[in-house]
Amino acid sequence: MSTPTLTEAATSRFIRIHEGDLDLQLHYNIAGEGAETVVMLHGSGPGASGWANFNRNIEPLVNAGYQVVLMDCPGWSKSDPIVCTGSRSDLNARALKGLLDGLGLDKVHIIGNSMGGHSAVAFALANPARVGKLVLMGGGTGGPSQFVPMPTEGIKLLQGLYREPTIENLKKMMAVFVFDSSSLTEELFQARLDNMLARRDHLDNFVKSLAANPKQFPDFGPRLGEITAPALVIWGRDDRFVPMDVGLRLIWGMPNAELHIFNRCGHWAQWEHADKFNRMVLDFLTH
Numbered sequence: 001m002s003t004p005t006l007t008e009a010a011t012s013r014f015i016r017i018h019e020g021d022l023d024l025q026l027h028y029n030i031a032g033e034g035a036e037t038v039v040m041l042h043g044s045g046p047g048a049s050g051w052a053n054f055n056r057n058i059e060p061l062v063n064a065g066y067q068v069v070l071m072d073c074p075g076w077s078k079s080d081p082i083v084c085t086g087s088r089s090d091l092n093a094r095a096l097k098g099l100l101d102g103l104g105l106d107k108v109h110i111i112g113n114s115m116g117g118h119s120a121v122a123f124a125l126a127n128p129a130r131v132g133k134l135v136l137m138g139g140g141t142g143g144p145s146q147f148v149p150m151p152t153e154g155i156k157l158l159q160g161l162y163r164e165p166t167i168e169n170l171k172k173m174m175a176v177f178v179f180d181s182s183s184l185t186e187e188l189f190q191a192r193l194d195n196m197l198a199r200r201d202h203l204d205n206f207v208k209s210l211a212a213n214p215k216q217f218p219d220f221g222p223r224l225g226e227i228t229a230p231a232l233v234i235w236g237r238d239d240r241f242v243p244m245d246v247g248l249r250l251i252w253g254m255p256n257a258e259l260h261i262f263n264r265c266g267h268w269a270q271w272e273h274a275d276k277f278n279r280m281v282l283d284f285l286t287h
Contacts, residue, residue: 022091028070032067032068034067037068038285040071043115043116046158049070049195050070052191056271061278069103071096074091087216088217092115110134112137114137117140121134121136133231134232136231137269142220145242152240152243167193221249221253227254230256230284233257233259235247237261237263247259
């Protein structure tokens, strides 16, 4: 049975966190009342949010009996602005710890897309006892591809969009974000542009962060062996943001990881192949 109140507005919440040197207001969405919690961490694109990244994936988890939490990372959507001069992955991991502490959640499953994958790995390294299972898509560790020049085509377009947030630049980025751009609607473009322009402070701070530290996402490759949690790594064969061989590094490093590669898929597997993605994730979490 679907949940009629499962909307962004109905699930929207704010919390003040105090974690180490962080004193921030975070925005998050929460749905479902299950005994187990799944946390979803979004990517780094301008205008991104937990709801925008995962709106095709929430309801199946809620209907299966999970509580679902979507955290808007510091510097995105309705969370507080911040300039990150160190590791963005670790910053988001500390924010997640503060959120979980504030919500009284001890152990959670984490689904991370792109930057969210990096952040999930950082959290697992810092808080191994608090991770049930991991699902990582298009991210998880930094470091270069062995086959594609870095930064990739998609990352260059993403950074350009932060500097010049126009509908034209948004469409250029989104055209390589997914495999089949015909699925992208004018309504989606406009909603994403509105999200971006609503928080120009976030855009400006991202550019300032890159200037202060161009390497926002460190390479966790040497430490991946420390992560013993079961992990499902999902990648798009045609990812033009984070090449597929980066996903192979996760499989080589994490002792309990498995990999699924979607054909005809870019950097947004949970959106481009939502139905099969949802079935795979539910099967992974419940078995």
